[in-house]
Amino acid sequence: MTDTPLLHTALHETHVRLGGRMVPFAGHDMPVQYEGILAEARAVRSGAGVFDVSHMARIMVEGAEARALLDWVHTADIGEAMPLGRARYGVLCNEAGGIIDDGIVYRLAGERFMLIANAANAERVYAWLERWAAERFRAARLENVTREVAMLAVQGPKAVEIVAAISDFDPDSVRPFRIAECSVQGRSALVARTGYTGEDGVELMPASADAAWLWDLLLERGVVPCGLGARDTLRLEAGLLLHGSDMDSETNPIEAGLGRFVALDKGDFCGAGPVRAAAREGTERRLVAFEMTGRGALPRSHSPLLADGAVVGQVSSGGYAPTLDINIGLGYVPAGLASPQQRLQVDVRGNLLDAVVVTLPFYSRPRP
Amino acid sequence: MAIPDDRRYSKEHEWALVEESGTVLIGISEFAQAELGDVVYVELPKVGTQVTQGGPIGEIESVKAVSDLFSPVSGEIVEVNEGVKANPELVNESPYENGWLVRIKPDDPAQLDTLLDATQYGALTA
Numbered sequence: 001m002t003d004t005p006l007l008h009t010a011l012h013e014t015h016v017r018l019g020g021r022m023v024p025f026a027g028h029d030m031p032v033q034y035e036g037i038l039a040e041a042r043a044v045r046s047g048a049g050v051f052d053v054s055h056m057a058r059i060m061v062e063g064a065e066a067r068a069l070l071d072w073v074h075t076a077d078i079g080e081a082m083p084l085g086r087a088r089y090g091v092l093c094n095e096a097g098g099i100i101d102d103g104i105v106y107r108l109a110g111e112r113f114m115l116i117a118n119a120a121n122a123e124r125v126y127a128w129l130e131r132w133a134a135e136r137f138r139a140a141r142l143e144n145v146t147r148e149v150a151m152l153a154v155q156g157p158k159a160v161e162i163v164a165a166i167s168d169f170d171p172d173s174v175r176p177f178r179i180a181e182c183s184v185q186g187r188s189a190l191v192a193r194t195g196y197t198g199e200d201g202v203e204l205m206p207a208s209a210d211a212a213w214l215w216d217l218l219l220e221r222g223v224v225p226c227g228l229g230a231r232d233t234l235r236l237e238a239g240l241l242l243h244g245s246d247m248d249s250e251t252n253p254i255e256a257g258l259g260r261f262v263a264l265d266k267g268d269f270c271g272a273g274p275v276r277a278a279a280r281e282g283t284e285r286r287l288v289a290f291e292m293t294g295r296g297a298l299p300r301s302h303s304p305l306l307a308d309g310a311v312v313g314q315v316s317s318g319g320y321a322p323t324l325d326i327n328i329g330l331g332y333v334p335a336g337l338a339s340p341q342q343r344l345q346v347d348v349r350g351n352l353l354d355a356v357v358v359t360l361p362f363y364s365r366p367r368p
Numbered sequence: 369m370a371i372p373d374d375r376r377y378s379k380e381h382e383w384a385l386v387e388e389s390g391t392v393l394i395g396i397s398e399f400a401q402a403e404l405g406d407v408v409y410v411e412l413p414k415v416g417t418q419v420t421q422g423g424p425i426g427e428i429e430s431v432k433a434v435s436d437l438f439s440p441v442s443g444e445i446v447e448v449n450e451g452v453k454a455n456p457e458l459v460n461e462s463p464y465e466n467g468w469l470v471r472i473k474p475d476d477p478a479q480l481d482t483l484l485d486a487t488q489y490g491a492l493t494a
Contacts, residue, residue, distance in 0.1 A: 036460075037431045038406040229405070229432060297409055298429055320408040320431060349427075349434075 009054035010150045010208035014215055018225055026119035028055040031227040038322045040230035041237075044197055045323050045365075048156035049226035050218050053196075053203065054211065057122035057146045059129065061113045065139035069132055070105055070113055072270055075253060077263035082107055087177045087194050090261045091253050092125065093271030097278065098249040099256065101125050102241065104194055106179045114190075118243050122146065132270075149190075150211035154218060155201035155234075157365070162221045163191065163202050176200070184214060196231060198238025199365055236328065237321045239289060239361030245301055246287065246316040246330050254278035255332070257287045257360070285313065286338035289362065290346075290355040292327035297348040299329040299355070304347040307337050315346060321362055328362050329355070371397070371490050372464050376440065376483035379492065383464065384440040384480060387471075392441055392480070395468040396428065396459065399493040404430040407459040412437075412448040412470055419445060421479055425470065428459065437469065441479045447471035 006029040015022060020031030031052070033040065043049045061070055070078040076090035086107050092100045101121040106114045117125040126144055133140045154163055160171045167184040169191045174180045179192040189206035206214050219225060232242070241247055247256040252275055254262070263269075264279055292299060299318030304311045318329030329346065337344070342357040371377075375385035381400035385393045401407065409429040419425050419439040426437040448470050452458045459467040474480075484492065 032432070033405060036406050038408075038457075233431065295409065297411065297427075297434075300434075 007055070009052055010211040011052040011054060011152075011215055014212045015052065020225070020227060023228075025228055026055060026122075028119060030055060031225075032229045033227040034225045037227070037229035037233055040224060040226040041233045041322050043224035044156045044199055044226060044230065044234055046157070047222070047224065048154060048159040048162050048201070049224045049230065050215065051153040051155070051226050051228070051231050052151075052215070053153045053231075054146075054150040054208070055119040056151060057117040057119065057125060057144065058149050058151065058205070059115045059117060059126060060143040060145055061115060061129065061140055062143070063111055063139050063141045065133075065137040066111050066113050066141070069129065069137035069140040070115065071266065072137065072268070073129060073132055074103075074105055074115070075258075075262040075269060075275070076105060077266045078105055078107075078113070079266060084109070085174075085178050085180055087179055087192055089177075090263075091247070091258060092128065093253065093269070093275060094249055095271055097252040097271040097274030099243065099247045099251050099253060100128060100249055102243050102247065102258075104192075106192060108179065108190070116151075120244055148208055149205050150208045152204045152206075152211065152215060152218070153195050153197075153201065153231075154204060154223060155195045155197040155199045157199060159199070159201035159223070160193075162218070162223060163204065166217055166221065167191070169202070174202075184210075184217070187213070189214070196238075196240055197234040198240070198361065198363055199234075233319060233322065236317055236319055236330070237323055237361070237363040239330075239363075241287075241330070242317060252278050252283070255283040255286055282335060284335060285332045286335045287316070287330060288333050288338045288342075288344075288357045289360045290329050290331065290344055290357050291362070292329075292346065293354040293356060295325075295327060296353055297351060298327050299346045299348060299353070303329075305331050305333055305355075306345040306347060306352065307333070307343070311347075312337055312344075318346075323363050371486045373486035376480050376485060377489035377492075378438065378440040378483055380438045381493075382438060382440045384483060386477065386480060390473070390477065391446060392443070392472045392474050392477075393468050394425075394440060394470045394472060396437070396463055397489070397493070398463050401460050401463045401467070404428065404433065404435060406431045407456040410452050410456050410459065410469065412453065413445050415445055415447060417445045419443060419472065421482075439472065440483055441472055441474045442476065443472040443474040445470050446473045
């Protein structure tokens with residue numbers, strides 16, 4: 001780490017005022033928790049919670065070649081098949097098929113798109129887009145609006161009705177993986193029906209100047225303030241990968257189990273050759289999800305994974321799943337050991353603990 | 369937060385309470401549980417284990433971190449709190465009462481005098 005001062009989101013003063021426990025995260029001073037990670041996670045599973053995710057990068061891509069640029073750098077089908085107001089998840093690959101970042105592309109208008117990148121990768125992703133815009137897609141314009149626009153993720157079974165009650169957001173038209181403009185008591189914001197918790201909910205993007213006002217308005221409606229700790233717990237329960245832990249530039253989307261987010265049959269895209277080869281021929285290692293067979297020490301990132309006494313890989317994410325009351329994890333093992341029911345062991349500080357491979361997600365919300 | 373003045377404290381945030389029978393009950397402070405956050409796993413020594421003052425006696429794991437537990441006194445473990453093994457959140461909910469961790473038969477009760485009293489511990493964590 002360098003001595004660069006930590007960045008503050010538009011909600012920083014709010015977090016401090018509310019007693020959030022602030023920690024450095026991806027160059028930002030962010031709340032890891034308020035009341036407590038488990039209480040916040042439970043609030044999101046049972047009601048509604050709000051997370052400041054303004055540290056994530058919001059990059060606008062506009063112009064005649066905006067779509068072509070995104071189709072080149074992102075694995076989803078951004079082409080003709082993506083209607084207005086839609087959102088698609090996918091990854092950005094380097095030429096070798098390694099994952100530079102993952103993120104959602106939103107189509108806001110005819111030739112106007114937004115890409116949300118992870119905070120830790122913000123500069124890398126922006127530079128990557130700039131490079132390709134300069135080399136191949138000169139009619140695409142980029143604008144980083146991360147500082148001007150805030151982002152509040154309102155998540156949980158009650159999130160949608162609460163946001164609908166304070167705005168003109170219409171849940172029947174802005175269905176999951178859609179985005180629209182809305183007005184919250186006269187102040188405009190983008191409302192995206194997306195998130196990173198496994199619950200229904202929205203991500204609200206108001207002007208940064210309106211962020212604290214909107215946050216307080218949500219809290220008045222009973223939404224629970226949540227920190228990044230609960231966000232990590234919830235995303236792991238939902239089986240959602242974290243870039244930098246569960247995938248990186250040495251990992252291709254096929255071995256990360258993200259094949260369904262790669263439009264293999266679309267036109268050429270960066271990294272298509274290696275990714276298509278991986279999809280066709282399989283990969284040596286695979287991401288697996290595992291459950292520990294007993295409560296005990298937690299599997300953590302970098303804990304060795306063993307099969308029949310031999311180290312075969314390592315944990316990429318792990319922890320306690322409060323909704324399921326079990327310990328869970330993700331990790332990489334040889335493809336032959338990646339099938340459900342496979343017995344593994346996790347070496348946690350010298351103790352070998354039993355685990356079994358399961359299918360993702362660990363948790364999926366009850367659906368009507 | 370009130371720091372009970374019926375017991376002694378280590379700089380590592382354990383407390384030690386001398387009981388009528390002469391055994392010493394060990395736990396972690398309110399300050400320590402708040403710093404740790406939600407406790408999800410507690411590893412404690414077996415009954416009969418000999419421990420030394422300042423030596424490791426287990427670990428306490430929260431959602432985000434793992435911390436070693438150190439014994440504030442030398443002696444023999446005569447009981448461990450099975451309640452916190454089954455319900456680790458007891459450490460958060462009741463660090464000074466139901467969330468106690470181990471009971472030790474001390475080798476030398478005078479060792480308690482080397483620990484901080486409530487006022488000194490309060491100053492340490494202020």
